[in-house]
Amino acid sequence: MYRARPVRFGLICAAAASLVTLLGPAAYATTAAHPKPTVAFLGDSYTAGTGDPQYWRTTSKLMCWDALNFGRSGTGYVNPGKKAVYGVFGQRVENIVEAHPSIVIVQGSFNDKKTTDVEPAAHAVLEELRERLPSAEIFAMSPVYRPKKDSTALVNANTAAVHKAATEVGVPFIDARTFIKVDPSLYRRDLLHPNAKGHLALGKKLAAVLPKRLNAC
Secondary structure, three states: OOOOOOOEEEOOOOOOOOOOOOOOOOOOOOOOOOOOOEEEEEEOHHHHOOOOOOHHHHHHHHHOOEEEEEEOOOOOOOOOOOOOOOOOHHHHHHHHHHHOOOEEEEEOOOOOOOHHHHHHHHHHHHHHHHHHOOOOEEEEEOOOOOOOOOOHHHHHHHHHHHHHHHHHHOOOEEOOOOOOOOOHHHEOOOOOOEOHHHHHHHHHHHHHHOOHHHOOO
């Protein structure tokens, strides 16, 4: 089995607003007795990185988190990507559990073209994370709209599937479809992946909708 080598990231930051359902511990305090929370990001190329400062780095900076990156390009809930060794999201759950994060954010995925299979696969991933990390807070995050032609229907279908799975499992869902404006100036030439400005916008928006109590600054 592929063993992920997560990227650890932690910086000092400022506060964010809350628009997401509140679950779990009352607060996170950054002190000697209570260090920064470890947060695992599971996702596709948006999380893995597209040559630009990734959104999760911005979010982690604003929330004062120590972050672990479990993103792999081309993958999704049902798509293992071109490099089969990466595997689908579910194949990285074991690595995440071993890291003992207090928060997990599952992002995506636009790569799942067979949308009818997304809901059961997402349900399985989110349910396993809930069962194996009972003290952690789990969030499911949708893919985002992109300037690439004919991408809207696919994003909507995947969003609906992941939303349904998250609701069934009892995991807060983050609708990120409009977190980046559908503006080519915020994307790379492929019109699929955000550039530095796009990643910055996505990271700031994500931090803004997360519960304030998760901010460890």
